[in-house]
Amino acid sequence: MGNPEQGPSVAPTSFTMGRALVDEVHQTPVIALIVFVPVVLVLERTSPDAHTLLFLLSVVAIIPLAALLSRATEAVAAKTGDAVGGLLNATLGNLTELVISLAALQAGQYLLVKASLAGAIVTNTLFMLGGAFLLGGLKHHIQEFNRINARFQACLLFLATIAVLVPSLISEVDHPPALEVSQKLSLGLAILLVVVYALGMLFSLRTHRELFASVSHADDHEKTWPLGPAIIVLLVVTLLVALVSEIFVGSVQVAAEHLGMTPAFVGFIVVALVGAAAEMTTAFSAARADRLDLSVGIALGSAAQIALFVAPILVLVSYFVGPEPMTLQFWRGAVTMMIVATLAAALLSNGGHGAWYVGVMALALYAIFAFTLFVLPPAAPS
Template sequence: MGTIQEKPSVASSSSVGSTVVNEIRQTPILALIIFVPVVILLERFSPEAHTLLFVMSVLAIIPLAALLSRATEAVAAKTGDAVGGLLNATLGNLTELVISLAALQAGQYLLVKASIAGAIVTNTLFMLGGAFLFGGLKYHLQEFNRINARFQACLLFLATIAVLVPSLISQVDQPPALAVSQKLSLGLAIILIVVYALGMLFSLRTHRELFASVSHAEEHEKLWPVKLSIVMLVVVTLLVALVSEIFVGSVQVAAEQLGMTPAFVGFIVVALVGAAAEMTTAFSAARANRLDLSVGVALGSAVQIALFVAPILVLVSYFIGPEPMTLQFWRGAVTMMVVAAMAAALLSNGGRGAWYAGVMALALYAIFAFTLFVLPPATPS
């Protein structure tokens, strides 16, 4: 009997190993995983090589984000819509959250706020525009659920208004004291989290029939086993935290040496790196004529950042930051977020996607990125 019981264990281990190997073969971006041990060793033996550490940590975070995305998808699929939605809200932007927590603890609030604003704009314009472009180059017109897209766009617009309020009152003749701004941001953070929780209840439970897909979906990829997914979530989260600490520690000096500001790094680099895995999903789904999934990933991720990650960072800053963080952004970042939210509403209004719509969204993102690179904010809050 003992030998009979051993065989499933061996087979199970072999199955897990083959699953990981097949995943690496099917997803070339995971080959970058080699940079994880490289950056850890480099930081240990050459901590003064800030630029090299910065580049290596960026390359290391990309495959870790991809692994987190796959593991989260597998766990969420086994837990039902409600719990799965909560898991996606908590873990879907875990890479950005961990990077922001490391920056928060280091007191680099500019990097934190730039990464928040950049993630919202990048997901809304770059990811959505890229999906429209890649899908439109293969299909003349693609359809998606207009109700779902407009719902996400409305949530995103609500979040940008919440960010706009503390930023506006700081521009009056007699700006309020820092304590007032902190208290206002704390209240707004709680409101946003409640709105997001109720939005999940609305879309996943009470009115779930309104959010059904209208795309011609192909078969989903084979999901990982739940045990493997949970182990991967724990291990990869720890690795992301470790690499993020190296990234945050090197970003300031590296940015100066590369001619970039922390605002540009947070707005563009961190946002693109953190969303690399989701972009892969969104673009490949669009090419498979599953534009519903692409739109859901792009706008849903932006909404998670705005209504979940940003408020959580405000709350957590009371415990791990040098001082409480506010939702007061510099004027340029607020403008870009508001314009991105309006663009999302316009792009989702018709329920159809074409390649030139993607070109316009990508052009708007390029305008923002180039402007921020050439004229970074002088005194961001």
């Protein structure tokens, strides 16, 4: 009598799980690229000298892992409330970029680390924001979003770029200070930026959260994963990202030479685009659904996380992981691009309205930066 009762219960459960997996792939198609993760892990064991192929495959493999990280983070944050959810998003929202940068930091590839940080800020403020304006504007004539939130994130970004500008400027004076002075300055600035970001989260999530309410009338309710599976996915995918990132960093230098790219270009363009792939998918689909508030929040909020949280954390961690402490001293071109991108994002989002040509202007500025960096690669910063 027990078996007949068990039979019908197992089949629907398996069918439901399978159906859920299919629906997830339909919702986020890049997850289907997860098949490349075991491929790159096996190839690294069997052909460790195939640097170019390992580089290309690891780039493809990181994309679905970033998408899964994003979905799992959203699910965990949705179950823990605004305050804890905000902290989780700050810590895990840019986990892909953080893990890649940690692997490069451990390998002593500071130029790749700094290029990926600068590239992530510029990519989020110009490419992701511009793409959202363009795709949303092609479907909707005019879109509205909360310009107070946009201004707030732009101000945070501007503060972070000034903090990066200071150690970069002092290296250009007639009698530049010793490396130890630059390291101490960067350490102090890193701690200051983390504190400012924590206070900014308190301001936007607690004391003045009514100012950051969405102006969109679209339905913001989305079906999220249960908390248990989300945490398991978060842990497993984090481990896989770490493994694939180590392969990526180990192959990037040789592969970049074979492909005619510098590590700076790879970090500024390739790593930034790959790391933000999942967030871009969400931002672009939200803009098409007339939820431009969400798109602007993802683009500028993610850039602020990189500038005020990820970069300072890497400076602090470099004292324990890297060959020597990392500074916040970037090459002048990177600093210029970050400042221009921040000012452009502030100007383009100042009115609280979005249209497709606004996106064209942002994407054109990003293309100018990318082409310039490809043609004129920077020298390694000291």
